[in-house]
Amino acid sequence: MKKYRRNQRVGALMKIFTERPNHIFSYNYFSELFNAAKSTISEDIVILKGLVTELEFGKIETISGASGGVIYIPSLNDKETSGLLNELCNAFSNPSRIIPGGYIYMTDIFNSPYYSSRISKIIASQYSNKEVDIVVTVETKGIPTALMTAKELDVPLAVIRRNTKVTEGSTLSINYVSGSTKKIESMTLSRRAIKEASKVLIVDDFMKGGGTAKGVKDLMAEFNAEVVGTYVVIATKEPENKLVKDYNSLLILEEVDEENKQILIYPNLKIK
């Protein structure tokens, strides 16, 4: 069987950890994969611990016990976080994004793997010790950010639909009132999507009145699930009294001035 050099193992380990953050790998797994003694793998892990700390990639932790092993918990450093938030503000506030009616075209950014994967790192880093069992979002534009956040946290994703689909099996549905338009809408989720007593992190793209987020919370109550956090990429400044109190947003959208072609959006400083 092939043997690998330390350089090679360190590179390979870093790849494996990067592809599956927040997942516990056993020492046995690595030992078999690299055909190396556990003591050798332990030494490799010590090098990796130093590496991720020095380069501010997060941390690698050893968990003892029967279900123990090694876990990589990524984080963005302050410079990367503020850099990303400013980059997003610049992208979103481009006047060419203004759509008649005072809306902003944001779909390309929310769908972007480049942005959604980096946004998810900020969100996930705040919940990596909160024992989230599943990330929940509402179709459609929140899905990329929610999926990437679920990937970062190594948990599944459930997507709430607007209409009942035959391929979802038996479903739970609720009606709710949109916070901004006051229209009655409905949302529905397969009964199979969420296990009893799950801890849920709600992730979505945008919040104005908060009606959707409140609807998701109500639906989660029907599943006997506990909401441990609600995170949106952008929340509007107005109305300040949203239908949910306890939420976080990366950015705050204050104003879209259609006439003067100006969008006022800035990072939400509370996040750090």
Added chain:
Amino acid sequence: MKKYRRNQRVGALMKIFTERPNHIFSYNYFSELFNAAKSTISEDIVILKGLVTELEFGKIETISGASGGVIYIPSLNDKETSGLLNELCNAFSNPSRIIPGGYIYMTDIFNSPYYSSRISKIIASQYSNKEVDIVVTVETKGIPTALMTAKELDVPLAVIRRNTKVTEGSTLSINYVSGSTKKIESMTLSRRAIKEASKVLIVDDFMKGGGTAKGVKDLMAEFNAEVVGTYVVIATKEPENKLVKDYNSLLILEEVDEENKQILIYPNLKIK
């Protein structure tokens, strides 16, 4: 400024490449990041090239010229590919997934970051030399696989909607006939979502009659975009004559036997 040891640079480089496959990084970028001479980085890259080849992670290539640099092109080896396909068949064919009417509950698997990210590696590895400009899918269940594929290929994602949304700006819409139900449906996409003359890879979760895929092709023609591939996770065996001829699928679903609680699904061997 901090200096790093070779082990640390190799680990860090592997992390950076893993997080952004199929992206060209310049030697200058790494040189500044690690505060090291270009010749040092070159030696690091040689080590990484050997590492990814020996461990069958794909390949790292140096591209010369003004816009040159280093690129990591991942691939799954045959064992990983067939392992994943068998794992998927086992998961999908669990009799508890059968829904009255002969449908299968698949949503949790399509939404899973664990599965969608690995599926995307198989799809992307077949298009990494095809100069794909953008991945396109139709809401909702294809989005996770399509997003992960776009991430693997380092390109954006466009999501076709079923209904026109005000936040999409001006849109192009078409009507099409569903291949299996023969109903007239519509799909719509923001004019901003796809640039003129783009090369498009269509990715979706499921194909039965092929009506949706044909609709996407017709819509892409309206954008003057060229479809370079159509990939679905699962295609049904029947009807064999689908409305699109040129497509690929990872798995073939032959039969759902509701009475005997059996699902016949298997890997599509043509993919290798």
